[in-house]
Amino acid sequence: MSILLEVVVDAADEQRFREFVSARSPALMRLGFLLTGGDQHAAEDLVQTALAKLVPRWRKVEAPEAYVKQIMYRQQVSRWRASGRRGEVVQASPPELADRDLHHQSELRLVLRSALSRLTARQRAMLVLRYFEDLPEQEIARVLGCSVGTVRSTVHRSLARLRVIAPELAQVMEVTG
Numbered sequence: 001m002s003i004l005l006e007v008v009v010d011a012a013d014e015q016r017f018r019e020f021v022s023a024r025s026p027a028l029m030r031l032g033f034l035l036t037g038g039d040q041h042a043a044e045d046l047v048q049t050a051l052a053k054l055v056p057r058w059r060k061v062e063a064p065e066a067y068v069k070q071i072m073y074r075q076q077v078s079r080w081r082a083s084g085r086r087g088e089v090v091q092a093s094p095p096e097l098a099d100r101d102l103h104h105q106s107e108l109r110l111v112l113r114s115a116l117s118r119l120t121a122r123q124r125a126m127l128v129l130r131y132f133e134d135l136p137e138q139e140i141a142r143v144l145g146c147s148v149g150t151v152r153s154t155v156h157r158s159l160a161r162l163r164v165i166a167p168e169l170a171q172v173m174e175v176t177g
Contacts, residue, residue, distance in 0.1 A: 017058055021051060026064055031069065034128045035076045037117030046072055074141050080121030091139050098167075108169070115166035123158040130155050 026049070050071040054064060060068030062066045116124055122144075129140045130151075138149045144151070162169060 013058060017055070020064055024068075028065075028072070031128065031132070032072060034132060035115065035121070035124055037119065037121075037124055039114040039117070040167055045144060046075060049075055072141055073129065074145070076121050076125050080125075089102060110166050111166050115162050115169065118165050119158055120162060123154060123161065126151060126154045127162075128160050 001016070028047045029043055033040065033047040034040035036046060047068075050068045053071050054061065056070050057067070059062070116127070119127070126140060126142065129135045129143065130137075135143070137148050137155075140151045141148045
């Protein structure tokens, strides 16, 4: 990080940047974790890449968190585009969970994590923007550089795919989708 901060000229800018990173890193990591389908290392790389792209523009950016999030969304979609369409990722199914009453929230997180990891990066990005960030379709289209129709159809297909690969999420999805 100190090599990157050489671009930030004065000590006050450096201090503000460090404070921003310190304060917002947990939220950015959660977003990165969601966008990468639960891959901790990929999430760390995504956040680091976004912060590295922020440094040279630090003085000019009025809303650094929004700027970093937009970089993260676009970077993740770029990774998806670069890798081309790939087949379904093979993963073990979630373990049988004995006591649903005591561990229901944890179960849902595990199931959602597994289900999200089986979606493409583009599908995950759109679902995260729509339901985690609660952005309208027009804003998602602007952030990802696509049409509103593409957002609508991708979100629709992504939710349908989640219903197939994780039917236990059906009750939660009825509330949100």
